Amino acid sequence: MTDNSQDDPASFDADFILTVDPEDAGKRIDAVLASHLETLSRNRIQSLIKAGDVSIGGAKIGEPKYRVNEGDEITLHLPEPEDPDPKGEDIPLSVVFEDAHVIVIDKPAGLVVHPGAGNWTGTLVNALIHHCGDSLSGIGGVKRPGIVHRIDKDTSGLLVVAKTDQAHQGLAAQFADHGRTGPLERAYSALVWGAPSSLKGTIDANLARSQANRQKMAVVKTSGRHAITHWQVKERFGAADQPPLASLMECRLETGRTHQIRVHMAHIGHPLLGDDDYGSGFKTKINRLEEPLKSLVGGFTRQALHAGLLAFEHPVSGETLRFESPYPNDFANLLSGLQKF
Template sequence: MIENSQEDPVDLDADIIFTVEAADTGKRLDAVLAAHTQELSRNRVQTLIKAGEATVGGAKVVEPKHRVNEGDILTLALPEAEDPDPKGEPIPLAVVFEDDHVIVVDKPAGLVVHPGAGNWTGTLVNALIHHCGESLSGIGGIKRPGIVHRIDKDTSGLLVVAKTDRAHQGLAAQFADHGRTGPLERAYSALVWGAPSHLKGTVDANLARSQVNRQKIAVVKTAGRTAITHWQVKERFGSGDQQALASLMECRLETGRTHQIRVHMAHIGHPLIGDNDYGPGFKTKANRLEEPLKGLVQGFNRQALHAGLLAFEHPVSGKTLRFESTYPEDFERLLSGLQNF
């Protein structure tokens, strides 16, 4: 272990130890540690704290928001660096289509697409490396071999991956064009709170990283990146003349931004059921429901979003391929509960 002051550089191969100064009294543990270890992001520091790698006065503290006082001795243990190169892992894959050039999989909710901070193993890429061996396209880089597009960890549904560089280039061009001049289609089923006053519409609202929470995306009036979502109400759920409790909507992407559907639906006042990032205020609405629907909604621990339709031109044969995925069990149970409301 080494001692360091706020001015001294941190040796990331050693543990960190220092004494809290008067100016840091009352501040959060994660904020103070992050300020003293500038090579680590605050998110990384929070992860280490929650993993039990931090102590205050010799006692382990796992709450990042713990307040420190002058004279407290803080330590942060730094684990050995993880291997950044993903390895193949025998993770089950639901393969919908595969040939020598592309593979289409039906990704389950909870599976991260590619390795990244906090998710170096157990990803779709690890599963693909095991399944495809050395055949994956290298254009995406070491950590994202073959990856042309992504869907969120907690979104289920269809994803196409390139197995060759030629296929990768062809698919990438289609996704960059967003289907404006070709057969590319991407349609998502979403269960949202409430119901729009019209049966269909378009959200055209630029997106950028939130200035309040950098882990989230926000609608911005200026700058940001163009984001367009076309939506259509497929079914409304309610009883009698009451205002609709929820709706089943189909969302089609004209662009493919991070969290696009989730942010756009929240922007028009209809966040996805289960989306605690963009619709946390609707938890109280779930609490007022009667059983068994109350239990179904409260037990649905992800955003209710499923990538059910994917169509594209095969990058080598030129044939249009179209795939549809049925709802996963948790989505189907929630939908059935809403239909019986």
């Protein structure tokens, strides 16, 4: 194979170009590239292929198992490296409480908590660095300074951030205990499709990464991580002579797993309104609604979940702090529309 680039792919400015010779013909494209680029792992090469950064004759190859032919000219484009160290950004914050040790934020839907793949800027962490300067706990690492717990990008509501290492350690212990022996409380308001037959209950179902889609979580019978959600129906919506269209539920966490409430509600047959990941099968119900509710529900483009209650023991003073967040406008408007149904 002819190599028309520099030797070190991490240092070249131009694209890395390889011409397939008879020896490599018929092999997978990821294997061929990995054998000629020792500074890149095969996993990294596969990611670049899936991201559209590998082409043959100008045509992008999106499948790592693609078999190459003799004479194919493979072009590998290495994107500019992203800065792993978050910088402060002047992003507005709704500060509910702040002292020298902790800060409580009412996070709007759409704001990612910490930097990660595809979201290196514009996160809550970037806003906190700008707001707090150097007074954030370093225990969470450079990408997650002060972050003790988090809520999903499209979930609104309350979370607490540590400004000192002492506060971080104290808060982390409370969240690890999940309120079993202390004052920690976390309650979420959720608008879900339908309504359970009883008014309250508990979901005890382990969660793990979905085998079908690694970006999603799923209930598993064996292995996974223990997850418990306590729920209570607050209000049901719909005609008296028909099964409930939707309901307002309060969910309290005994554990804090990724997407826990969303997956657990879908597991019992009542996914959150607006949740395309776990409730896409219910979208056809929207078409059967009458205006203006049809537009309200169809236009709600995030999961209907709001972290409205947060209570914890101040990690330094020992005082119990309790905060409540009102529904954001989009959630309140959707709730109002359902109440009129």
